[in-house]
Amino acid sequence: MPERILVTGGAGYIGSHTIIGLQEAGYDVVVVDNLSNSNPESLKRVEQITGKQVEFHGFDLQDRQQLDALVQANRIDAVIHFAGLKAVGESTAKPLLYYGNNLGSTLSLLETMRKHDVNKLVFSSSATVYGDPRTLPITEDMPRSATNPYGHTKLMIEQMLEDMSKTSDGWNITSLRYFNPIGAHPSGSIGEDPNGIPNNLLPYVCQVATGRRDKLTVFGDDYATPDGTGVRDYIHVMDLAAAHLAALQHLDHPGTYKAYNIGTGAGTSVLELVKAFEEASGVTIPYQIADRRPGDIDSCYADVSLAARELDWKAERSVTDGCADSWRWQSQNPHGYADRT
Numbered sequence: 001m002p003e004r005i006l007v008t009g010g011a012g013y014i015g016s017h018t019i020i021g022l023q024e025a026g027y028d029v030v031v032v033d034n035l036s037n038s039n040p041e042s043l044k045r046v047e048q049i050t051g052k053q054v055e056f057h058g059f060d061l062q063d064r065q066q067l068d069a070l071v072q073a074n075r076i077d078a079v080i081h082f083a084g085l086k087a088v089g090e091s092t093a094k095p096l097l098y099y100g101n102n103l104g105s106t107l108s109l110l111e112t113m114r115k116h117d118v119n120k121l122v123f124s125s126s127a128t129v130y131g132d133p134r135t136l137p138i139t140e141d142m143p144r145s146a147t148n149p150y151g152h153t154k155l156m157i158e159q160m161l162e163d164m165s166k167t168s169d170g171w172n173i174t175s176l177r178y179f180n181p182i183g184a185h186p187s188g189s190i191g192e193d194p195n196g197i198p199n200n201l202l203p204y205v206c207q208v209a210t211g212r213r214d215k216l217t218v219f220g221d222d223y224a225t226p227d228g229t230g231v232r233d234y235i236h237v238m239d240l241a242a243a244h245l246a247a248l249q250h251l252d253h254p255g256t257y258k259a260y261n262i263g264t265g266a267g268t269s270v271l272e273l274v275k276a277f278e279e280a281s282g283v284t285i286p287y288q289i290a291d292r293r294p295g296d297i298d299s300c301y302a303d304v305s306l307a308a309r310e311l312d313w314k315a316e317r318s319v320t321d322g323c324a325d326s327w328r329w330q331s332q333n334p335h336g337y338a339d340r341t
Ligand code: NAD
Pocket: 008, 009, 010, 011, 012, 013, 014, 015, 032, 033, 034, 035, 036, 037, 038, 059, 060, 061, 062, 081, 082, 083, 084, 085, 086, 101, 105, 124, 125, 126, 127, 178, 179, 180, 181
């Protein structure tokens, strides 16, 4: 019988791409998503790509009754926990929303898993747990800190998971600390579909390219980086999806908590990303330099050797691939999933 994976937040950007990998690898998938930041159209398109059905349940993970009934009724072998709110700026304005949603949904999930003896979990963490890193590349054992409520929720959840793994319940938990996800499925039929004005660089660039925004604002050109603009480690979402499969396949050590950096190991500046996008799309991106965005750091990129060694995973796609794939998605769906719904 195929293994059955509960995917929380599966209608979202990274979840929908990961479900494709899961279904293609032969797993059964059950999704819980309250659609607070996603559109069910994403899962319809996943079904078109894989030719397999996705079992979808539209409720909030904090609804313990519904979650309990679902886990009771299904034999769940492992959980991938993507669900969460993720906008850094919004988390500073609405900390209770973030603590409530991200911690509340995780507590509800863990309690339900414990009750039904489901103890394998892969959790979506973030490079944000490294705060302002003192040295680069970032290794998993470096000091962790957070500068905003979103980051605090990731740190707190990681702590919760590590503590759980030390109990006698046999938990086997892996946190994947994503660097900066970009790209889309090569079909162009699913991709990142932010609500309102995008916070992240590549979705913003894509909307400039379609004419939805006038120009890109580059936040600062006086950082201590080769061209003065911020440097990040952009990881293709298809590589990220593959990392979840690798993590799942290595959940065979009860009583273990591990965290892995999921990036490429290379840094790319804002202006380099813009150039890569222009080359991949053939569209010129007008931009203006502005002040630094509060809270941004100079540079952030991963040491990815631990994931290569222990998960047998490494990124295979380039930043140019990510730009080409994001552009295919955006140009085919200029208003995201709203074009079809
Ligand atoms: P996303 O917003 O596209 O997906 C998250 C999904 O979770 C959404 O579909 C949303 O509707 C759902 N959700 C939120 N709260 C829920 C709740 N209480 N109950 C049920 N569903 C709920 O985000 P994403 O980019 O796919 O990110 C997935 C995970 O990865 C998040 O935990 C995020 O913090 C983490 N992460 C993302 C990035 C990034 O830049 N995209 C970077 C590092 C980590």
